[in-house]
Amino acid sequence: MPVPKQILVVDDEGIRDLMVMALSAIGYEVVSAGNGAAALERLATLQPTVILLDMLMPTMDGWAFAQAYEHLPKPHAPVIVMTAAHDAATWAAEIKADAYLAKPFHFADLYACIEHWANQG
């Protein structure tokens, strides 16, 4: 049995729970963090295939996380911004994210997005 690919979900508890269930159902392993700072801690020991990133978080928001992530050694996982704010596209462009998912999202879009970025290269 192949080792499942890891997806790092950076968001609040409800969404993390949802992602664990939704993505493990299609064969991914979900690791999660409640904010940017916690995510950076996880990245010290993990090499996720994709990062799903909320923007508005306490302690360290998406912008600060993206800035810090840039300074970490490569290779970098693709970053997908997930936000309920109406300027999701702008924010994604601001932090040079690879894609964005506007909340609330349809599972088909979530799966398509994950499959695309996880199996790239």
Place this chain on the structure above:
Amino acid sequence: MTASAVRYLLQVGALAAVYAAAAKGGLLLATVGAQVTLVWPPAGLALAALLLGGPRLWPGVAFGATLVNASTGVPLATACGMGTGNTLEALTAVAMLRRFGFQPSLDRLRDVFALVALAAGLSPIASATIGVASLLLGGVLPLRNVATAWGTWWLGDALGDLVVAPLLLVLSKQPWRHLMARRAAEAAVLLVAMVVASVAVFGGWVGPRGSYLSLVYLIFPFALWATLQFGPPGAVLFTGLVSGFAIWGVVHVTGPFVHGTILRYNLLNTQVFMGVAAVTVLILAAAVAERERAAAGLRALQSITDTALAHLALTDLLPQVLNRVTTALAVDNTAILLISADEEAFVPYMARGPDEQVAGQVRIPLAPGLAGRIVVSRQPLVVDDLSTVEPGEAVTPFWRATTHALMGVPLVVDDRVIGVLQAGTRAPRHFTADEVRLLQLVADRIALAIDHARLYEAERQAHDEAVAAVQARDEFLSVAAHELKTPLTSLRGFAQLLLHAMKGESRIDAPSVRRALQHLDQQSIKLEGLVTQLLDLSRIEVGKLALDKQATDVTELVNAVAAAAQVETRLHTLVVHAPGPIVADIDPLRVEQVLVNLVNNAIKYSPDGGPIDLTVRPWADGVQVTVRDHGLGIAPEHQAHIFDRFYQAHAHSHRSGIGLGLHISRQIVDLHGGSITAAFPTDGGSYFVVTLPRGHTNGPTGDT
């Protein structure tokens, strides 16, 4: 004897001596007997001395005149009579001129006309009449010479008033030294040229004696030069100098006025010429000075108007205008007092001078002050000495301390007084009608500008407020949308997850189904809470948030809220301090909403956990509930706004919420007639205090 008495006696003595010397010189040229002369400089000397030093110096004139007259060999009684005439002449001239408001600088036409008509024209009548009568009575003057003697006397004295008096008056009053210093070279050239021309004309250098009367015209260019370039000082210097040389020429029997050898006729020629020349240059100089003042006033007015037009904002406009007014009127203090919106007080909008720092922070009652009088009368007001004004009457206490002379004019727009413009000096000064007129002209021009600036500012403020309101609403909508979508994301996500499993597209175990359903339930509750808040907000906005009051034990309510919150958190310890049941007539659901909001905030904003203390205690006629946490607190710049609609002190740290909780809480507490306040202790955290009146709590059901 006091020092002032000594000084007075010295002044009188000096005046008598100078008067006698000048008179002696004049008498050398006596043409009617030894006592009556066409050249009588002491008349001008006496006039100038009594005008400048005050009529109380008259004994100097009386002594000098009587002494000189007695020295001509007339009986003492006659000399006394003549001396009386000379003294009365000077006193009547001074009295008439003072009554007329005469100013010795001779830079106004009215002053020149007064000098010519009252001093030179009328006052010598007294001297000539009394003097000639005295000579006649003393038997010194034959009856047939009376008319000639009277005419000679009158003309001699008049010339003294026209030539000598202006010279002394102007040179004592005008800032002529500055004028001369500024154009020293030109003044020197002019002086030398005048002397050379006078000597040439009156000394008989040009042409044979008396042959060319037209030579006199040679000195006219110098009259114009002196007058146009140097004003009244130039004019009086010219007449003094030329007059001296002309008489000197006649005495030496040379120059254009000498026709034959009869001194009387030659002097008469000279004096008529000098009289006309003196009047002409004095009038010319005064007219030029008036024009220059008017032009300077217009320039000042123009510059003030330009300033008024160039600025739209009051804060730019007023300091500029006051600077210009201060310069244009050469005053120390200026202020604009605008009537406040409630029309009850003045706001010293802007002041230049020592009181600058006071401006803008003070309200001055409209009623008792000088400025108030200006507003009521709509007339300018001039105060020569502010210290003579009743304390309650003073314009403002701070002006009183620093200002001696003051003038103020109303600022009128469309028949509506909007304030007062004032100018004052530290040194004594009498503000003339011209200066008051100029200030009023300035006021008329800036009043409109001020009014426009105020309208503009009000409009801009309204606009800014509208823009800010729209912006706040937009931000709120975007925050609200985000906050509503967050639970929706969970709802939709878990719903899809379960659907997928039901359709057999993925496998899901029983505990996961349970968790998913729990999330659905929780997020629904969260969504409901948000929607309720929005509904409450809209009820508040239209004033339809109603209370359902009933007798409620506040302690019980607080205990329930704390217990419910404690279930949700393990990090925090909620402790309730209460003396026992305290019943108040409140809407239990709404007050619970307030308490839940405060406790949730306390939990949310102390992310590291810790104690949260709630107290309940009787307070005056009511009950007080406090909530104290030891968390993040609120940054000082946000503290004033936390009860505002849509306000989120922690917006930038992305802690969830739509910024309505405290706003709605405050509205609920206000509806109860209570109060809610926040304090931020120095050791961190927040301290909220809710005070509610107990109301009527007679029955357990209470009223609604």
